[in-house]
Amino acid sequence: MAISQFNYIEEKFEALQTAHPNVLLNEVRQKGFQTYQTAGVPSCKNEEWRYTPVNNLFKQAFLFSDNKAAINAAFVDSVRLPESATANELVFVNGLYQPSLSTIRSANDEIVVLCMEAASADARFADILKAHLGKSSLYVQDGVHALNTSFINGGVFVYIPKNTQATLPLYVYQIADTVHHPVLAQPRSLIYLAESASLQLVEHYATSGNSDSFTNEIMEVVVAGNSVFEYYKVQNDDASANQVNTTHIRQIGKSYVHTVVITLSGGMIRNNTNIIMETPGNEAHMYGLYLLKGNTHADNHTLVDNREPHCFSNELYKGIMDDAATGVFSGKIYVRPHAQKTNAYQSNKNILLSEKATVNTKPQLEIFADDVKCSHGCTVGRLDEEALFYLRSRGIDAAQAKAMLLQAFANDVVEKIKIDSLRQHIETLIANRLSLQTN
DSSP states (O other), X not given: OOTTOHHHHHHHHHHHHHHSOXXXXXXXXXXXXXXXXXXXXXXXXXXXXXXXXXXXXXXXXXXXXXXXXXXXXXXXXHHOOTTGGGSEEEEEETTEEOGGGOBOOSOTTXXXXXXXXXXXXXXXXXXXXXXXXXXXXXXXXXXXXXXXXXTOOSOEEEEEOTTOBOXXXXXXXXXXXXXXXXXXXXXXXXXXXXXXXXXXEEEEEEEESSSOEEEEEEEEEEEOTTOEEEEEEEEEXXXXXXXXXXXXXXXXXXXXXXXXXXXXXXXXXXXXXXXXXXXXXXXXXXXXEEEEOTTOEEEEEEEEEEOSSSOEEEEEEEEEEOTTOEEEEEEEEEEOTTOTTOEEEEEEEEEEOSSSOEEEEEEEEEEOOSSOEEEEEEEEEOOOXXXXXXXXXXXXXXXXXXXXXXXXXXXXXXXXXXXXXXHHHHHHHHHHHHHHHTO
């Protein structure tokens, strides 16, 4: 049955509330479902979804996920990132956290990982969930986001204690099992860094099976004072894999945030990356690269909300589109009236390699303070012919020269990955892709 049929969604929602009663989660789910009923699924008439027809996904016969997925450890091994053996690993299958496939190698005093239901019943963490779970709904109010909130189940809570530097990165694997039927997966997580904590988090996506999948994910991150949070997203999945991902980061204390989003392949992809600066002196850096071919559609929506003074943000997103691929970038920077002395910069640069490739870019500033330094800009073009000619004149053939220029263009983003093994892995994927594309 297609998820476009409201009766099916309502039936599944009522069944979840009954089968998994939880006072805190039931309340959050109920609010989400009410928003879904009111807002519905956005169409291209909605300005925020103008270039991404997400409503088309809701016409397909996706089924809600259950906990009966057949993914085993061997498949997880086949999709692991380099040096995963020296990382903490969380595995989600069809949106549900799988403790039996996950491995926490750090001690309990360095990182705490609990299923969300257990965390909400734990006296140490219940207040954190009550205060922070669902706050992304204040910024993302469409029906797709609300649908995830309506079905919070099998999610995970991660806690980094005060004065703790997580020595191992946290790798999160989002796996879609579509062997038997198309799947709607709705992963949910809440990450909390207490004061003077640090964490490196990597998300990676993979599919088992040939049917279509739709992963509708929300990750909420709360960063307290003097903490450092690094976030890396790697999207290199099948053409049948569709995603709407919201990463909502709140800097509730003076802290440092660093994000890199790498999109190499997939079906229809939408990434919402939000950073909310709630304390004076916050700093954030946001980077993204979408290297697309075929019919892949990647839409990057970013938001930086400067709510307090003396904050700094720097944002650079780059795109390379080939074949009939489509790239979208929409970046918003808000500077609230109270946020004087804000420094905020945003840049989006794109290269089109095909007559059929397209890109839509929309950098935006909304400034309500008068003592700020802010800028934004975008470019769309083709490879520099003079640079190509220079390389050719040095004896480099056309295909190799083209690949070299594109690799250099992408490297401005890739070099921002601070985990060496991950950066080298991405560099190899890009080099292989460009070598094939330019020959």
